[in-house]
Amino acid sequence: MRDPSTEDVIAEVPLASRADVELAVRSARQAFDDGRWRYMAPTSRERILLKFADLIERDADNLAELETLEQGKSLAIARYVEVAGGVDFARYAAGLATKITGMTFDVSIPTPPGLRSTAYTRREPVGVVAGIVPWNFPFAIAIWKIFPALAAGCSVVLKPTELTPLTAIRLAELAFEAGVPAGILNVIIGDGEAGSALVASNDVAKISFTGSTATGKAIAKVAADRMARVSLELGGKNPAVVLDDADLEQTVGGLMLGAFLNQGQVCCSASRVYVTAGLFDRVVTGLEGAVKTLTLGAGLDPNAQVNPLVSAQHRDRVLQFLSEADGKAELLHGAQVPDRGYFVAPTVVVNAEASLRLTHEEVFGPVLTVTRVADAEEAIRRANDNSYGLAASLWTRDLKACLDIVPQLHAGTVWVNTHIPLDPALPFGGFKQSGNAREFGPRWAEAYTEEKSVCIVH
Ligand code: NAD
Numbered sequence: 001m002r003d004p005s006t007e008d009v010i011a012e013v014p015l016a017s018r019a020d021v022e023l024a025v026r027s028a029r030q031a032f033d034d035g036r037w038r039y040m041a042p043t044s045r046e047r048i049l050l051k052f053a054d055l056i057e058r059d060a061d062n063l064a065e066l067e068t069l070e071q072g073k074s075l076a077i078a079r080y081v082e083v084a085g086g087v088d089f090a091r092y093a094a095g096l097a098t099k100i101t102g103m104t105f106d107v108s109i110p111t112p113p114g115l116r117s118t119a120y121t122r123r124e125p126v127g128v129v130a131g132i133v134p135w136n137f138p139f140a141i142a143i144w145k146i147f148p149a150l151a152a153g154c155s156v157v158l159k160p161t162e163l164t165p166l167t168a169i170r171l172a173e174l175a176f177e178a179g180v181p182a183g184i185l186n187v188i189i190g191d192g193e194a195g196s197a198l199v200a201s202n203d204v205a206k207i208s209f210t211g212s213t214a215t216g217k218a219i220a221k222v223a224a225d226r227m228a229r230v231s232l233e234l235g236g237k238n239p240a241v242v243l244d245d246a247d248l249e250q251t252v253g254g255l256m257l258g259a260f261l262n263q264g265q266v267c268c269s270a271s272r273v274y275v276t277a278g279l280f281d282r283v284v285t286g287l288e289g290a291v292k293t294l295t296l297g298a299g300l301d302p303n304a305q306v307n308p309l310v311s312a313q314h315r316d317r318v319l320q321f322l323s324e325a326d327g328k329a330e331l332l333h334g335a336q337v338p339d340r341g342y343f344v345a346p347t348v349v350v351n352a353e354a355s356l357r358l359t360h361e362e363v364f365g366p367v368l369t370v371t372r373v374a375d376a377e378e379a380i381r382r383a384n385d386n387s388y389g390l391a392a393s394l395w396t397r398d399l400k401a402c403l404d405i406v407p408q409l410h411a412g413t414v415w416v417n418t419h420i421p422l423d424p425a426l427p428f429g430g431f432k433q434s435g436n437a438r439e440f441g442p443r444w445a446e447a448y449t450e451e452k453s454v455c456i457v458h
Helices: 018-033 042-058 060-071 075-097 139-150 165-176 192-201 212-228 247-265 277-293 312-325 376-384 400-406
Strands: 117-125 129-131 155-159 185-187 205-212 229-233 238-240 272-275 328-335 347-350 365-373 391-397 414-416 450-458
Touching: 018 129, 018 192, 018 328, 042 060, 042 075, 042 139, 042 165, 042 205, 060 075, 060 139, 060 165, 075 139, 075 247, 117 347, 129 139, 129 192, 139 155, 139 165, 139 205, 139 229, 155 165, 155 192, 165 185, 165 391, 192 212, 205 212, 212 229, 238 247, 247 272, 247 365, 247 391, 272 277, 272 376, 272 391, 277 328, 277 347, 277 365, 312 347, 312 365, 376 400, 391 400, 400 414
Parallel strands: 129 155, 129 205, 155 185, 205 229, 238 272, 238 391, 272 365, 347 365, 391 414
Antiparallel strands: 117 450, 328 347
16 A cells, blocks of 8 residues: 555555455354344444444544545545544434334224234344445545444445555454444455455345445446345536626635545535636636645645545546646646645636536546536536536525525535535435435434334234
């Protein structure tokens, strides 16, 4: 493994073989079947998970530094967004252990005289969960997989990427320290091969996947064969619609955060902006001014606002998108990149031709396209003209425009006058090819259960 800011080797990690994957699944299956966790009183499960969250908080500085070293993001983002934010999500999910409920029904089933029917549903843990996570927020997303699954009484095999396994390993140690029984949380380090062995295992009842749409589709096909439950949180190409009456300063500041947080390696980042004609020039000038002031440097450098991408391979992929646009759109680049490290200068691409890949494919880097449109109608049409539907934002001070446009945007999350904040209470997931599930919110743990209907004649 290499530090993305220096390219120096920082750790050696073995890749799991197929036999290692089978061992982890067997461990999770045995621990689920022995019943200690699934039949534990919900208050006890909740208490252990809250202790697990406390231990993460205790070790927050260390975890944030590990995250910065392996992933490249700034220490401040790792510490406050990913680790402190992760603790909030962990505690919210831990609390769901005591809030898993069913319903009762008055049924009309004919019964002999003197007998009656009572019917209700109960939710039971689905079994062994494969939690597969990407490299952009490996710590936070690991928490999003582990905590709701454990709250529901499942066991988990977590697979981080081979690029970013270090915080996941620490999480397993902390789970054990908190009192999660042995075998309930297992971590395997591996690439796509280990991932595909994991999803193919007959003992995996549910796959909870966050990653690219291409991988999500491949997993869904394998899962369909044995009807394994599968939830997919996939990619995005998220539009922002800016109307003439938007607050310029708020919009430029919000789009800068939405587009360049974590170097744009965010599934719900703002990546294409449609601005109505009256405000277009001022938005472009504002973004150009802002992008040129950004400083580039290592995640551990407190003065650096833009940090390296995760790997040389990913940097080259992002640069390819930009080189295709060279000469076909106006490219406004930020500061020069340092000599070492996987940096890409933050770039605003103005009025790119619609045929360019970066206008409709997920770039997953510090690249924002800004396009002039005639009016709100054109902005909405172009915003929706994409196979993804993860998130969108709308920038306006007009209440009527806001209430009229929000239902017209095809996205699982629509922000108004902001772009990017997530909250454990608010469901998050995609329309269209951005996924088939929701994480967070009061029904988060339910996704790790089966609903059983019970009918008793008495
Ligand atoms: P990826 O799809 O390449 O990999 C994701 C995970 O899947 C990794 O752990 C990888 O090893 C594993 N994997 C790869 N092939 C597999 C296979 N055949 N079977 C099982 N597992 C396999 O994605 P990435 O490049 O790591 O992450 C970036 C992508 O993740 C972007 O598309 C981004 O939008 C998406 N993402 C989505 C969300 C969300 O909540 N919707 C959040 C973060 C990232």
